[in-house]
Structure formats: C-alpha cells, structure tokens
Amino acid sequence: MSDRDDLRHDAHNPHTHDESPVDNGELRDAAGHSIKDQSRSLPIPPTDDIIADGGRTLWGDAWYRLRKNKLAIAGLVWVIFVILVTLTADLWVKPYFGDPLAMDTTLGANLQPPSADHIMGTDKLGRDVFARVVYGARISLTVGVIAVAISVAIGLIMGALSGYFGGFLDTLIMRGADVFLAFPYVLFAIALIAVLGPSYRNVFIAIGILGWPSIARVFRSSILSVKENEYIDAAKAMGAGHLRMIFRHIMPNAVAPIIVYGTMSIGGAIITEAALSFLGMGVQPPTPSWGLMLSDARPLMVRAPWLMLWPGFAILTTVLAFVLMGDGLRDALDVKMKD
Amino acid sequence: MLKYLIRRVLQMIPVFLGVTMLLFILRAPGVLPGDPVRMITGERAISDTLRAQIVEEYGLDRPLPEQYVLYLGNLAKGDLGDSFQKSRPVVDILADKFPNTVKLALAAIVIEVIIGISAGIISAVKQYSLADVLTTLSTSILVAIPVFWLGMMLQLFFGILLKRWTGDTIYLPISGMTSNRFPDWAHMILPAITLASVSTAYVARIMRSQMLEALGQDYIRTAEAKGLSRRAVIWRHAMKNAMIPVVTFIGIDLGAMMAGAILTETIFNWPGVGYEIFVAIGQRDWPVVMGGVIFIVFAVMIVNLLVDLSYAVLDPRIRYGGAAE
Numbered sequence: 001m002s003d004r005d006d007l008r009h010d011a012h013n014p015h016t017h018d019e020s021p022v023d024n025g026e027l028r029d030a031a032g033h034s035i036k037d038q039s040r041s042l043p044i045p046p047t048d049d050i051i052a053d054g055g056r057t058l059w060g061d062a063w064y065r066l067r068k069n070k071l072a073i074a075g076l077v078w079v080i081f082v083i084l085v086t087l088t089a090d091l092w093v094k095p096y097f098g099d100p101l102a103m104d105t106t107l108g109a110n111l112q113p114p115s116a117d118h119i120m121g122t123d124k125l126g127r128d129v130f131a132r133v134v135y136g137a138r139i140s141l142t143v144g145v146i147a148v149a150i151s152v153a154i155g156l157i158m159g160a161l162s163g164y165f166g167g168f169l170d171t172l173i174m175r176g177a178d179v180f181l182a183f184p185y186v187l188f189a190i191a192l193i194a195v196l197g198p199s200y201r202n203v204f205i206a207i208g209i210l211g212w213p214s215i216a217r218v219f220r221s222s223i224l225s226v227k228e229n230e231y232i233d234a235a236k237a238m239g240a241g242h243l244r245m246i247f248r249h250i251m252p253n254a255v256a257p258i259i260v261y262g263t264m265s266i267g268g269a270i271i272t273e274a275a276l277s278f279l280g281m282g283v284q285p286p287t288p289s290w291g292l293m294l295s296d297a298r299p300l301m302v303r304a305p306w307l308m309l310w311p312g313f314a315i316l317t318t319v320l321a322f323v324l325m326g327d328g329l330r331d332a333l334d335v336k337m338k339d
Numbered sequence: 340m341l342k343y344l345i346r347r348v349l350q351m352i353p354v355f356l357g358v359t360m361l362l363f364i365l366r367a368p369g370v371l372p373g374d375p376v377r378m379i380t381g382e383r384a385i386s387d388t389l390r391a392q393i394v395e396e397y398g399l400d401r402p403l404p405e406q407y408v409l410y411l412g413n414l415a416k417g418d419l420g421d422s423f424q425k426s427r428p429v430v431d432i433l434a435d436k437f438p439n440t441v442k443l444a445l446a447a448i449v450i451e452v453i454i455g456i457s458a459g460i461i462s463a464v465k466q467y468s469l470a471d472v473l474t475t476l477s478t479s480i481l482v483a484i485p486v487f488w489l490g491m492m493l494q495l496f497f498g499i500l501l502k503r504w505t506g507d508t509i510y511l512p513i514s515g516m517t518s519n520r521f522p523d524w525a526h527m528i529l530p531a532i533t534l535a536s537v538s539t540a541y542v543a544r545i546m547r548s549q550m551l552e553a554l555g556q557d558y559i560r561t562a563e564a565k566g567l568s569r570r571a572v573i574w575r576h577a578m579k580n581a582m583i584p585v586v587t588f589i590g591i592d593l594g595a596m597m598a599g600a601i602l603t604e605t606i607f608n609w610p611g612v613g614y615e616i617f618v619a620i621g622q623r624d625w626p627v628v629m630g631g632v633i634f635i636v637f638a639v640m641i642v643n644l645l646v647d648l649s650y651a652v653l654d655p656r657i658r659y660g661g662a663a664e
Contacts (some may be wrong), residue, residue, distance in 0.1 A: 179357030183636055184598025190616070191632045194625055195365045271485050275602055278487050280620050294488060298606070305495055312488035320483035 058256075058333075065332040072328020078321035086138045098128030100135040100288045111304045121306045123296060132288035133310045139289045140318060143204045143273040144266040150208025152262055155215025160246050162216060163223030174220070177213035185210060186275055193281045203282045207269050218261050222254030256333040260326055267322030274315050290315050343651050351644060358636055362629065363410050419630035424622050429630035433612055437638070439516065440604070440611035444596040446531035447538070452589060455539040459546020459585075463554065464573060474543055481540035486599065490533040490606040497529060514608045530607040534599060538592045545588055549581035556580075590646035594639035601635075 066072055098118070104110065104126030112122045120129035162173040180188070189206040196202040226232065227250070235249050276282035277291030285292060290311040297307035376385070376393055385393075394400050398409045413419075419429040458478075462471035481489075498513035511529055512521045553559065554577050562572045601613030608614065612631055619627035 175353055176357065178354055179361060182354050182358055182640060183361075184595060184639060186601065187598050187632045187635055190601075190620070191362060191365060191629060194620075194628050267483065271483075274485050275487060278485075279601070279605065279617055291485075294485075294491065298491060301491065301495055302499055305499070308488070308491050308495070312485060312492065315485050315488065316480070316483055319485075320480065323479065323483050 062256075062329070062332040066328050069328040069331065071324045072332070075321040075324030075328065078317060079325065082137050082318055082321075083141065085134060086141060089134050089138070094131070097134075098131045100127060100131040101286055111300065111307075113304070114306055120310050121304070123293070123307055124300060124304075129293075129307065129310060132293060133290070133314050135288040136290045136293060136311060137314065137318070139200070139283055139287060140270045140273060140315070143200075143207065143283075144269040144322075147204040147207035147269040147273075148211065148262050148265045150204065151211025151215050151265060152258065154209070154212035156219055156258075158212060159216035159219025160223065160250075163220035163227070164242070164246055164250070170220075173216065177216055180210065180213045183210075186272060189272060189276055190279070190281050193276065198281050198284060200283045200287060203273055203276055204269075206276075207272050211265055211269070214265075215258065215261060218257050219254055222257060223250055226250055226253045260330045260333060263322055263329055264326035267319040267326070270315065270319050270322070344648060347644065347647055347651075351640065355640065358640075359411060359414060359633075360407065362633060363407050365629075414633070419633060420626035422619070422624055422627045424619070424624045424627070429626050430634070432615060432627065433631060433634045436610055436612045436615050437634075439609060440597055440600050440613060443527065443530055443534060443600060443604070443609060443611060444593065446527050447535035447596055448589065448593060450531055450535040451539045451542055451592070454535075455542025456546050456582075456585065458539075458543040460550055460573070460578070462543070463547045463550030463581075466551065471547075474547070478540035478543050481536050484536070486533060486537060487602045487606050489536055490529070490603060493529050493533060494606070516610060530603050530609050533606070534596060534603040537599075538589075538596070541592075542585060542588060546581065546585050549584055550577060553577040553581045587650075590650070591643065593646065594642040597638055597642070598635055 066076075104122065106126070110122055110124050110126040112118055114121045118128050118130065120133065123129055123132070158173050158177070162170045188210055189203075192206040192209065193202050196205065223246075232245070232249060235245060240249065273282055273289070274291030274294070277289045278295045280295070283289035283292055285296075293311040294308055297304070297311070300307055376390055376399070398406050401409075417430050419433075421427065422429050422432060425432060458474045462468075462474040465471055494513040497511040499510075502510035512518055512526045513529060516526050517523055518526065554573075559572060559576055562576050563569075567576075597612075600609075600611055601616055603609065604611045604614035605617040612635060616628055616631035619625075619631065
C-alpha cells in the first residue's frame with residue numbers, strides 16, 4: 001500500500017534568478033517569497049497555459065489550470081454545495097423537512113417509501129431520511145476535515161524532524177511510519193477505537209493518528225529535495241534558526257503536495273468514518289451518520305430498499321468530489337505522484 | 340538467494356516489534372484512558388477476586404517492559420487470550436475461519452487480474468475510445484465508492500430485485516457460504532466481486548498508464564517497423580514490460596484483501612475472520628477483536644514477505660542487485 005501513498009515532489013527551483021540584478025543583495029527577500037518565484041521556474045507546457053510575464057503567482061497559474069479541468073471544477077462545486085447545504089440546514093431542513101432526530105411513533109409512520117411529505121421516505125423510527133442525509137454531511141465533513149488536520153499536524157512535525165535533521169531521528173521516525181503503514185488502515189482504527197471506546201470524537205482521533213505517516217513522507221521528501229539548494233545555505237549563513245528555516249524557507253516549497261494529498265485524504269477519511277460507523281465502531285446512534293444509516297438499512301433491504309440508496313449515494317458523490325479535486329490540484333500544481 | 344531471504348526476514352523484525360509494541364501500548368494501563376482489565380473481560384461486571392486474578396495473570400501490576408515481554412511470550416506461543424463470549428481460545432476461533440477468508444481473497448484476486456488487466460490493456464490500446472472513457476470513468480467511481488455500499492447494492496440488485504423480476508428463477512445468493520439452492524461457488528460471486536472492486540480499478544489504472552508508456556517506447560516502433568503485427572507488438576513486447584508494476588501491486592494487494600475482508604464478509608455474512616471480528620464488536624468481545632486484528636496483521640505481513648521472496652525468485656535483478664527497497 002505504501003507505494004500508492006508515496007508522493008514525490010518535483011523539486012522546483014525557487015532561486016533560479018537569484019543572480020539577476022534585481023534580486024542581488026535582496027537574498028532574504030528572494031528566499032522569503034519563494035512561492036511567488038516558483039512561477040518563473042515551472043516547466044512551461046507546450047500550450048499557452050503560462051504567459052511568461054512573471055506577473056502571475058504559482059497560485060494564479062494553478063487556478064488558471066484548475067479552471068480548465070472540468071472534472072475538478074465539478075468536484076469543487078459539489079464540495080461547496082455540500083458545505084453550503086450543511087451550514088444552512090438549520091434554516092430550511094428542520095422547519096420544512098423535519099428534524100433528523102425527531103422520531104414519529106405513530107402507527108405506520110415508519111418505513112414510509114418516498115412521498116411528498118418525506119422525499120426520501122422515513123426510517124424504522126419514523127425519522128425523515130432526507131433530513132438525516134443532510135445532517136449526515138455535517139458529521140462526514142467534520143470528521144474528514146478534522147481528521148486530516150490532525151494527520152497533517154502530526155505529519156508535518158514528524159516529516160520536518162525526519163527530513164530536516166536526518167540521522168538517527170530520521171531512521172527512527174521513518175521506521176515508525178513503516179510500522180503504522182504495515183497495519184491495514186481500518187483494522188488499526190478498529191484496534192484503537194476498541195481501546196478508546198466507540199464515539200464520534202474517537203473516530204477522528206483514530207483516523208487522524210493513522211494518516212500521519214503518508215503526510216510525513218511527503219513532507220520529508222520535499223524537504224530533502226530543497227535542502228541542498230544554495231538559498232538554504234544562504235539563509236543559514238544569514239543566521240536563520242531551525243524553525244524559521246523550516247517554516248519560511250522550506251515549507252513554501254512543500255505546501256503544494258501536502259494540499260494535494262490532504263484533499264484526497266479528506267475523501268479517504270470520509271469513507272473510513274462511514275466504514276467504522278457501519279461496523280459499529282464509529283459514530284453512535286442516534287447521531288445521523290451516513291455509515292450508521294447504511295448499517296440500519298441493511299436488515300431492511302427487502303422491506304425498505306430506499307433507505308440504503310441515498311446515504312451511499314451521498315458518500316460516493318462527496319468522496320468522488322474530493323478525489324476529483326485532488327486529481328485536478330495535482331495536475332494544476334504540477335505535483336508528481338506515483339499512481 | 341539465501342542471503343536475500345535472511346536479510347528480508349531480518350528487516351521484518353523491527354516492523355514486527357513495532358507492530359506488537361503499538362498493539363501492546365494500546366492496552367497498557369495508564370497510556371490510554373481505557374481500562375486494561377475491561378479489554379480482557381469486556382463490559383460485564385466482574386468480582387474483585389476475578390479482577391485481581393486477571394491482573395496477576397497478565398502481569399498488569401508489573402512494570403511495562405516486563406509486561407511487554409510477557410505479552411510477546413504469549414504471542415509466540417500463539418496465545419491471543421480467550422473469548423469470553425464463547426469461552427474458547429481466540430486463536431482457535433480464528434484459525435477455524437481463516438481458510439474462508441483466504442478462499443474469498445483468492446477469488447477476488449482472480450477477478451482483479453482478469454478484469455483489471457484486460458480493461459487496462461483495452462483502454463490503453465484504444466486510447467480515447469468509448470471503451471477507454473468508460474474504463475477511466477468507472478475506475479474513478481470505484482475508487483470513491485464505499486465497498487460496503489457497493490456490496491449492498493449488488494445484493495439488492497442481483498439478490499432481491501432480480502429474483503422479484505424473474506419470478507424466483509434467476510438470482511444470486513447474497514448470504515453465507517453454502518445453501519441447498521446453490522452450488523458453493525455461486526455463493527462466492529457477489530462477495531468476491533465486492534472485495535475485488537477497488538483493487539480492480541487500481542489494476543486497470545496502473546495497467547493503462549504502464550501500457551501507454553510502453554507503447555510509446557522506441558523498441559515498440561522498431562518492432563512495428565520490422566513488420567510485426569499489432570497483436571504481436573502488444574502481447575509480446577508492450578505487455579511484458581507493462582506487467583511488472585501490476586504484478587507488484589497485486590502482490591501487495593493480496594495482503595490488503597485479507598484486511599478488506601472485514602467489510603465484505605460482514606455484508607455477505609461470509610464466515611471468515613473479518614465477520615468474526617464484526618460479530619465480536621457487537622458483543623464487545625474485545626479479546627476476539629484485538630486478537631483478530633493481530634491475526635490479520637500477521638497474515639498480511641507474512642503474505643507480503645512471501646510475495647517479496649517470490650520476486651527474488653522471478654527477478655534476478657533483486658536477487659543479485661540487492662536492491663531491496
């Protein structure tokens with residue numbers, strides 16, 4: 001599996017024009033603004049993608065290329081749509097469609113097929129499925145974003161320690177990463193949650209802890225690829241400390257692959273949350289989680305097949321949106337990545 | 340060859356120690372908020388005497404390194420503790436179920452190889468054709484689809500709706516391993532497809548990109564220039580080189596399949612190790628859950644080792660070059 005996760009960052013050379021008259025004597029500035037400088041050293045594609053006026057930043061170029069990628073934009077639009085829907089859900093879902101937690105114990109109110117009152121039907125406790133799918137997005141997105149934030153935080157620290165300082169620390173951290181990667185993902189999450197106890201919070205802790213090795217590897221290889229550049233030596237000569245070195249001089253060059261990897265990881269985290277909740281090791285009832293809804297729907301497959309349709313569809317589209325966005329960002333930011 | 344084998348096994352030791360240590364730390368007292376005794380007995384109320392007995396037996400009052408050695412010793416003896424639901428050694432329960440997990444994983448590998456490789460070749464040879472677009476599209480979707488939902492949809496379509504539409508004549512079994520109505524292999528179809536789905540998509544993707552790369556090489560042009568048929572060029576020249584990364588992926592994947600089995604087995608009530616873990620989760624039978632995780636992790640590590648060793652047999656560059664990484 002590790003091969004799949006392994007990313008290699010193409011070493012952009014952020015200081016190719018350090019010798020140009022303008023930048024002479026402004027070395028710190030040149031290194032400090034290395035993001036901007038990258039645009040001029042990007043490999044120029046045969047298309048008219050990049051106008052070599054140096055006026056656009058790396059991010060401007062990336063956005064220009066991303067806009068041309070219809071699939072990535074579709075993903076982006078879907079993610080924004082889902083975020084807007086969940087943020088505004090209290091305003092329109094609760095009053096017009098129903099409360100995701102409100103049970104209806106009236107005889108015959110449960111397991112209703114889709115109708116005008118309940119556009120996705122009701123579940124075994126008479127709750128409105130549409131409301132639960134919408135509120136489920138809140139759980140999924142929260143878990144996805146927080147879990148990946150945890151992974152990135154741990155991964156950056158580990159990757160920085162490993163790549164920047166090297167030596168014994170490097171060996172130790174990378175062997176540690178191997179140990180984590182030796183575990184099949186969901187299984188380790190299960191083991192961790194078996195100890196912590198199944199809950200909403202513990203799901204993103206578990207997924208977050210699991211994700212660090214990949215991020216650490218990405219960051220480490222980015223550091224290794226820029227570490228030997230002269231501008232790093234220059235910064236060192238000017239007395240930059242370790243933290244300043246890592247965050248101001250190295251990080252800007254490593255940020256692109258981490259964004260790409262992070263975006264794709266959010267999709268993975270959403271699927272993992274759904275799987276854990278499905279197995280009973282994740283979000284606990286009555287919280288509306290897509291995975292939990294599918295696990296409730298499973299025994300009712302014959303009687304109420306519509307119950308399993310929408311939560312699964314919601315997971316698929318949301319995860320797909322993040323994957324497409326990640327693919328698009330990878331191409332737009334020109335991050336090299338093994339398939 | 341022997342040297343390679345020894346080195347490869349030695350390389351496994353730190354990972355092995357790390358994995359066991361990680362799992363050990365998870366249930367060590369004071370490291371995480373959980374109660375280590377609860378991990379052994381589950382959530383039933385237990386008497387103080389029994390509690391003291393468990394603390395004694397597992398050495399929970401002794402210093403951590405000593406506990407770890409004790410834990411490793413138990414693992415080496417194949418002792419994963421006892422299931423308190425079934426009052427049987429966990430390792431016996433799992434060993435009973437393991438062949439079923441292997442059977443399912445092998446069936447899935449067969450599907451992955453046949454469908455993944457042919458889809459990859461077709462879409463590379465006929466780039467931008469309808470078949471290529473469809474392959475690319477479906478591989479993207481398969482990567483994003485939750486496996487358990489795919490399994491449920493297959494059950495709904497092939498097991499329930501098809502049965503309804505054809506008046507109980509044509510449909511597939513959706514649960515268990517055996518029945519009077521179907522031969523055993525029919526029970527394997529849907530679970531194997533489900534388990535294979537994501538990997539098949541990856542195989543197709545890798546195969547496609549490898550084939551495209553191979554077809555762009557100079558020696559392909561040479562082969563075409565000397566008058567070889569398109570078919571011979573594709574089969575004999577391009578495919579041979581394109582296959583290497585695919586074989587690597589499939590090897591790694593065999594291990595991943597065993598782990599992925601937990602979701603697939605759960606959905607299809609397939610009596611394997613994964614299903615056993617799922618049932619144990621529901622019963623809060625933690626020794627089976629933890630034991631099952633350890634069992635699968637070890638199985639995955641051993642399978643990966645065997646796959647690596649088989650490369651050494653097949654590929655002399657690994658054997659002599661010593662490029663283990």
